[in-house]
Amino acid sequence: MKLIDGKALAAKMQAELKTKVDELKAAGIVPGLVVILIGENPASQVYVRNKERQATAIGLNSSVVRLPETVSEVELLALIEEYNQDEKWHGILVQLPLPKHISEEKVLLAIDPQKDVDGFHPMNMGRLWAGNPLMIPSTPAGIMEMFREYKVDLAGKKAVVIGRSNIVGKPMAQLLMMADATVTIAHSRTKNLRELTKTADILVVAIGRDRMIKAEDVKEGAVVIDVGMNRDEAGKLHGDVDFEEVKEVASLITPVPGGVGPMTITMLMEQTVRAASRKLDESL
């Protein structure tokens, strides 16, 4: 078994991004990322803090706008429009989940697709499925970087993705298909899941069930990517894969923590820097 070290890869990519940011600054563009956070959701607070820290570390102009839980949908949409128009911001991200009185669909539609660094705008989701992506959701984008770094050949391989969410499962499946894997998407209604997972050369697990995937579910020599983040009662983080068991069977495996998680935020930064580079190209 070999470990896929997401933390090390994220650090390497951050250093490369910092160089790109310096180059953009020298050309007169300071890449800017604005994050809008509504309410007091503790998990969202942690995510946003981490995003802010990483954005600052690579030299982005970053701003976090904290709005009260009571903000109206109209006010939020107006604010997004302001940032859409402001050339200073190349990336706009609205941290999910939103309070119940605000429509997620309307908010995602309101963000300029060119600035939609999360890649959740229907236009970006559609472009990805059409094979012509602009902004790609960070978690699956980070996993593709891991495959590249560890030279995992995907062409012709059988890939199984467990989970069909818009933010992980679906875009992951499409990215794997674009890399010429033969992809199956599984979910809570899939029958005989184990029979399916045991056929996978590449197994991506994004379920949200603590250590559900065991050694007996995995084919010998498979590459196993664990997206899950589940906290036990003691506050310890576990994946959806039983790492201690599965590492004996897999050829490559991501740990939790230190696997997919660190790459997710780094890819968000990468999309912001890419959006700023596009602006520079347009201006040349």
Ligand code: NDP
């Ligand atoms: P969702 O809850 O949106 O989706 C979970 C998916 O798993 C659904 O498609 C669901 O099926 C499927 N599922 C649930 N139970 C089972 C089961 N018993 N067998 C097979 N499939 C099942 O979650 P997300 O995609 O948002 O996230 C998945 C996990 O990844 C979570 O633990 C989350 O915390 C983590 N995550 C980690 C990130 C990171 O950066 N490391 C980023 C994003 C998420 P159905 O559609 O039928 O309900």
